[in-house]
Amino acid sequence: MGFCSFFTRQPLIVVLDQFEEFFRYQKGRALFEPFLQQLTGVFSNNTLPVHLVFSMREDFALELDAFKKFVPLSVFNNLYRLDKLGKAAAQEAILAPLKPTGFRYEPELQAQLLQDLLSRDLKRDANSPLADMTESVDPPYLQIVCSQLWEREAANPDKILRMKTYQAAGGAAGLLENYIRNTLQGFSEKTKCWLPAPSTI
Incomplete structure (x- = not known):
């Protein structure tokens, strides 16, 4: 070194x-x-x-x-704990990376994406009575979902991340599933045997 x-x-x-x-x-x-x-x-x-x-x-x-x-x-002793992101921090993490690119989210997509990510179980309704208890998001989830969405829209000449693209991909849950599926395809069958069973997305 x-x-x-x-x-x-x-x-x-x-x-x-x-x-x-x-x-x-x-x-x-x-x-x-x-x-x-x-x-x-x-x-x-x-x-x-x-x-x-x-x-x-x-x-x-x-x-x-x-x-x-x-x-x-x-x-x-020099430790840093990466906590889950609250609503304001999650919104900043969604929007800030786009600023240098000139891209923007459709307003309805921005709201829906934030709502979906703040739901701990991405398959349940984030408007349920439990929503106030789960208004946080794991940073890796946010990064994966936003990166997957970006890959689908990076060539868009209008420089807009669109709701129809997000919905066509199955929303946050669909983008996560696609990422996991593509990642697992890169492993050999022998390596897959060592992997832990996937948890519910």
Whole structure:
């Protein structure tokens, strides 16, 4: 990593995304501790212009205890929890990425998309009496749905994201299902056997 840092703008930031997968599939294997030692060598070397960012599910956070053998856990005191987005934050996350592109949502689509995403169960009516209890959205859901919608409208010369396109794709639930289906097609049958059963979208 030190060598790589010479060819990038310093500091070199390495993101280890979905790091819980390392603990799920490598714990107890021969290379588990050597890999931890190598990582420890990176963030323990103050002269190395490299920063590590660990991204992982909260329910796996205690697995970081595996580093105790090599480094004080105080190095993990700098934590950031990615919470669900409330209504105002979700609306900003929907609209802000479009500003540099010159695109815009049809007003009715903007309202419907926000309503659908704020519903925890995308297959139920967001106007139900429980709606006030679920006015939040998981950032990955929002990102996937908006990205899928963008892919369908990016070539639109009118620079408008349209309600008819959203509805034709099956709404938020349909866009999510399409993303998951296309992603799974990229896995081998052997790999699919290791995947957890999909939860309800």
